[in-house]
Amino acid sequence: MISRLPGLSLPERVWNTARRWAVAWWRILYLGAVVLVLVLSPSSYGKGTRRALARHLYLDTAPVLLGFTVLAALISLVLTRIVVVTALSYGLSRYALEMVIRVLVLELIPLTAALFVAMRCTIPNGSQITRLRQTGRFDALRAHGSDPVRIELLPRVIAGVFACITLAALSCVVALVLAYLGVYGFNLAGLPSYTRMFGQVFTPSVTMVFALKTVFFSLAVALIPMAAGLYDTGDRTQPDSELGGLARMFAVLLMIEVASLMGNYY
């Protein structure tokens, strides 16, 4: 990155890079705050925006719901089988189910859901925002006295968050059901002990970390591509702001995951 800036001395290049980096993160934080304010203000759900919101909610979530659920079910089945068979061969079968739930429901599925929503919805939405901005739609909206963030960006962010949470919730439920079926088969005999074990895994702190993680995943996935689409880098030598946004999104996801792991296991 630094080598791409010709004619500048090293301190200037480092300064430029640091400034760009700080500005990009600041924009994400700023946009996050703006979106939060807009989400909480009732005027954002007026008659005009409600329809756009409903449309984005539906179109971002419904088409991917079935595909992702099937994918999650398949992953759950395979992982459950592997863990149960391995645990059985080591004589640790009573820990197998707990491990499946911890690995699948607590860790893997929220992350997978977030990545899936990012790939399927929010990154394309970020590109749309970029195109809208580039084609002058934002200026036109401003000329009409409307706020482009509220009209175009807010529904997409809310839809991204919603898709992420829905996908994660549904896949977790499906994974829980499949883990039960994979271990006990089609009968209800193991349901009391399964429920008890579920209650033991989901202690209040783990539940809170899980909920916060899912929400932050969805926020990161929904916000960062939008921020990358909404703002240009302001630097003519850096046209690839989408990729930068993607990298930042992955970095944030990684940080949230690490923080959740630390919260759960330290």
Place this chain on the structure above:
Amino acid sequence: MNDENHNARQTPTPGPAPASPATDVPPVETLRPVAYLEIKAAALLLFTLALIVGSGLYLLYARGAFEPTQTLVLTADDSEGVVVGMDMTFSGFPIGRVRRIELAETGNARIIVDVPRKDAHWLRESSVFTLVRGIVGGTNIRAYTGMLNDKLLPDGAVRPVLRGDATAEIPQLMASARELLSNLNALTAQDAALASSLTNVQALTERLNGPGGMLGVLMGNEADGKKIVATLDRTNALLARLDGMAARADKQVFGAEGSKEALVPEVRATVAQLNGLLADTRTSLKKVDAVLVEAQAIGANAREATTDLGALRAEVESNLRKVESLVNEINRKWPFARDTELKLP
């Protein structure tokens, strides 16, 4: 927002954007109408809401939020390994859950266990609680009830918990192992009793293999060993002589084949003679027997004769009495009868 203005100035340059930004720009995406959009969106929202609320309710149920419980306080001197949320089992079935662990003022750990009311009947006044920590796996709190007829455990009962700790014995085991190893070391040391014993055994085996062998070892020196050998030789000679004596005795008793001089044939002849003597005695006795039979017959006859003699004598006596009476009659009647009457003057 300054950047936005800056961006807005930049935007017209790329792409097929319209020349005048003031005019209405058609949106990039095609806004295809979705049938029943609002209903679908509401259904989706409701679905997600139901999913989350259902999961939350299931979680609350799984954590026993809807179950009436009673409290049991277990006191232990060490709560290591006990975690909040762990089970208390009875016969392998979970009947309680640890709600809180706290340090009592006495320094003991207080483990507060929630027992659902429907399972509380397994716990009685006489129930015993143990805290078992395995080497592998977690700690277990177990309840044992010997008398199920006892009174029910009241709510808020405080019971001591017995510790059965597999790992607690490890230090003791290590101490024993260390002692054992030091003993082994002492045994196997260069100047230890075992080493000297082994040296002695080696010397012994060398002497065993050497001249004199076992006898030398047993007797201590070679001379005594030789005495033993000489004793054995003399014993052999003695045995040979005894053998000859036995042969001679044999010959005297049983004699050579066909000879009549030995003891046994003579005895045999004597026995034959005795047999003959006995046969003669038997015939003599038979004759005596016959004589006795005859004597018996004579005796019988004599007895009969004696009986007849008695009758005869009675008859003779009666006849004599008759004759006497007849004579008396004649005497009285007869004129020549003498006057027997005495006439007094």
